[in-house]
Amino acid sequence: MTINRRGFIGAGLAVTASLSAPAVFAQNARPKVVVIGGGAGGATAARYIAKDSKGAIDVTLVEPTRTYYTCFFSNLYMGGFRTLESIAHSYGTLASEYGINVVHDWAVGIDRDARTVSLAGGNTLNYDRLILSPGIDFVDGAVPGWDINAQNAMPHAYKAGSQSELLKAQIEAMPQGGTFAMVAPPNPYRCPPGPYERVSMVAHMLKRDNPTAKIIVADPKPKFSKMALFQEGWANHYEGMVDWIGSDFGGGNVSVNPDAMTVTIDGEETKVDVCNVIPAMKAGRICEMAGITEGNWAPVNGHTMQSRMDENIHVLGDATNQGDMPKSGFSANSQAKVAAMAVRGALLGSKVFPAKFSNTCWSLIGTDDGVKVGATYAATDEKIAKVDGFISATGEDAALRKTTYEESIGWYEGITSDMFG
Numbered sequence: 001m002t003i004n005r006r007g008f009i010g011a012g013l014a015v016t017a018s019l020s021a022p023a024v025f026a027q028n029a030r031p032k033v034v035v036i037g038g039g040a041g042g043a044t045a046a047r048y049i050a051k052d053s054k055g056a057i058d059v060t061l062v063e064p065t066r067t068y069y070t071c072f073f074s075n076l077y078m079g080g081f082r083t084l085e086s087i088a089h090s091y092g093t094l095a096s097e098y099g100i101n102v103v104h105d106w107a108v109g110i111d112r113d114a115r116t117v118s119l120a121g122g123n124t125l126n127y128d129r130l131i132l133s134p135g136i137d138f139v140d141g142a143v144p145g146w147d148i149n150a151q152n153a154m155p156h157a158y159k160a161g162s163q164s165e166l167l168k169a170q171i172e173a174m175p176q177g178g179t180f181a182m183v184a185p186p187n188p189y190r191c192p193p194g195p196y197e198r199v200s201m202v203a204h205m206l207k208r209d210n211p212t213a214k215i216i217v218a219d220p221k222p223k224f225s226k227m228a229l230f231q232e233g234w235a236n237h238y239e240g241m242v243d244w245i246g247s248d249f250g251g252g253n254v255s256v257n258p259d260a261m262t263v264t265i266d267g268e269e270t271k272v273d274v275c276n277v278i279p280a281m282k283a284g285r286i287c288e289m290a291g292i293t294e295g296n297w298a299p300v301n302g303h304t305m306q307s308r309m310d311e312n313i314h315v316l317g318d319a320t321n322q323g324d325m326p327k328s329g330f331s332a333n334s335q336a337k338v339a340a341m342a343v344r345g346a347l348l349g350s351k352v353f354p355a356k357f358s359n360t361c362w363s364l365i366g367t368d369d370g371v372k373v374g375a376t377y378a379a380t381d382e383k384i385a386k387v388d389g390f391i392s393a394t395g396e397d398a399a400l401r402k403t404t405y406e407e408s409i410g411w412y413e414g415i416t417s418d419m420f421g
Contacts, residue, residue, distance in 0.1 A: 030058040031347040034117050034127040036107045036286055038063030038091060040070075041133030041316030041332035043419040048340035050098040056348055060101040060125055061094065062117065068420075069160035072329040073412055075194065076364055078157075078168050079201030080208075087160065093421035107134075110290040112310050129343045132298070132307075133316040133332065134284025135159070136190050139296065142280035143183055144255035153258035154275040157198075158190060170274045171202060177212040178273035181263045183254055184219040185278045188297075190318045190327045192225035193373070195278055197363040200230065202276075203238040204366055216272070217244045218265045220252035225326075226363060226373055232394050233365030283319035297321035302379035303355050304342035305335050314339040323383025324375075330359045333415055338379075355379040362408035368398065370405030 035046045038061055046061040053059075068089045076082040094100045103125075109118035110130070117125040138148065138156070146154060157167040171180060180202055184195045199217055206213040215238075223246070224230075234242045245251040250266025256277060262269050282288075282296035292298050292307045298315040299308040300322050307313040316339060317332030325331045338355040345352035360374030375389030392404065 030056060031128040032058045032060070032126055033129045033131065033343060033347070034125050035059065035061045035131040035133065036063075036117065037133035037135060037284065037316075038065070038068055038102075039133060039135055039317065039332065040072075040329035040415065040419060041318075041336045042131065043068070043091070043094065044333045044336035045131050045133065045314075045316060045340045045343075046100050047094055047098055047419065047421055048337055049343055050094075050100050052340065052350075053344055053348060055099060057344070058101070059099070060103060061091065062103045062105060062107050062119065062125070063091065064104060064106050065161070066090065066104050067161075069164065070329065070412075070416065071158065071160045071194075072191065074157070074160035074164045075198045075201045077164055078171070078198060079204045079364065081201075081364065084165060089416055089420045091420065097421055107286050108289075110286065112290065112313070115312060128312070128347060130313045131316065131339060131343070132284075132287055132290065132292075132313060132319060133336070134286045134319055136281040136283065136318045136327075137285050139280040139282050142185075143277050146183075146256050146258065146277045146279065150256075150258040150277075153261070154256060154277045156278055157276060158194075158278050158281075167274070167276055171205060172209070174206075174210055174213060174273045176210055177214075178210065179214045179216060179270070180206070180274045180276070181216045181218065181270070181272040182276045183256065183263070183278060184217055184221070184224070184251075186220045186252075186280050188327060189278070189281045191329075191361065192326050193230075193361050193363045196224055196226065196230045197365070198276070199242060199244075200233060200237075200363070200365045203234065203241050206241065207238055213241070215242045216263070216265075216270065217242065218251045218254045218263065219244060219246050220254070222247045225361070226371060226391070228394050229371045229392055230363075230365065233369060233371075237366040237369070281318075283315075287315065287319050294321065302384035303338075303381075305339035306342070314343065323377075323380075324386040325357060325359055325377055325384050326361065328359055328361050329415060330361065330374075330411075331357070333418060334358055355384075357384060360411070362404065362411065364405055364408070368402040368405050370401055370403075370408055371396075372404055372408070 050059045091102045106120040155167040157163040287298045318327040334357045357377040371392035373391040
């Protein structure tokens with residue numbers, strides 16, 4: 001199916017509220033929903049709750065940044081296919097057109113008994129339902145020699161914005177014939193094809209400006225998303241430039257030294273010019289602070305995206321342990337619509353339909369060489385389960401690959417409109 005801006009929004013679960021058994025609140029009081037995190041999950045949920053409740057629910061969105069840079073499509077900025085400004089978005093329309101109270105602050109505590117959120121600025125927000133969509137944080141000690149204090153020397157660039165700018169600047173400053181290294185993350189992590197699309201975009205930049213440069217990828221996994229497609233593309237576009245070292249060849253035995261700018265893979269130390277460390281990931285820290293995580297992630301009920309530890313909290317996107325869906329912007333947006341419908345049903349008595357989900361992940365390998373993978377999903381009592389799926393084929397003709405890339409551009413316009421209005 002070709003996806004364009006209107007088609008993407010139209011495919012969403014925009015359900016008209018038909019009030020039947022509204023909850024009872026104090027006279028003249030509106031139920032309060034607080035959403036923490038203004039990305040693909042949080043911004044979408046806030047907008048749909050405000051829009052479809054027609055002002056009957058008081059919605060507050062807590063997001064520390066005033067300008068949100070999408071992690072999806074940030075690799076295209078690395079490759080020179082997008083400007084940084086083109087992946088930057090503001091929250092003004094959510095406030096002005098949908099009446100959402102947008103608070104630019106950090107959530108630093110949640111009292112589940114009192115149903116309150118504490119903010120770094122000192123304010124406290126009350127909620128009847130809380131939606132957490134904080135994205136990811138990194139697991140301490142995941143890559144020996146690296147911690148968050150080393151992110152300027154060895155950027156992760158897995159939270160878009162200044163880190164994206166920094167990594168691109170470092171690549172542009174590489175000496176001729178220099179070496180770019182990536183330490184890829186273990187499963188599960190945000191955007192499964194993301195590191196390998198980044199390799200493609202870095203290779204694209206280097207082929208143009210620094211054609212004798214080399215790329216080393218140390219990977220703790222024996223295989224990765226769209227592996228055959230990426231390796232075919234690297235051979236076609238960047239022959240001899242990319243050296244992928246998987247777990248079978250020591251890719252999981254890696255340490256780094258940010259001061260010396262070295263990467264040690266299975267005991268062999270290599271001096272590099274740029275090192276992109278993408279560590280193991282976990283749910284954004286506020287989930288752990290709220291006491292709703294098991295291991296690194298927050299388990300949820302797929303029917304409603306409610307936390308399995310607190311029915312008054314819904315968790316979306318990358319932070320969740322929900323089953324078969326990948327951690328992606330499309331997934332978070334899809335889950336947000338299910339959660340928004342469930343929240344309105346609980347607070348206003350509006351109709352709640354069975355949860356359905358979808359996801360597609362596009363990747364750009366070279367100029368007009370786009371590939372994709374995706375699936376549809378349904379909620380069961382155990383998890384969100386995959387129903388069916390699709391993936392681009394190796395050997396596709398150039399016209400189809402170009403169409404796939406153009407489809408991704410239409411999707412980007414659609415999802416960001418769905419998020420920010």
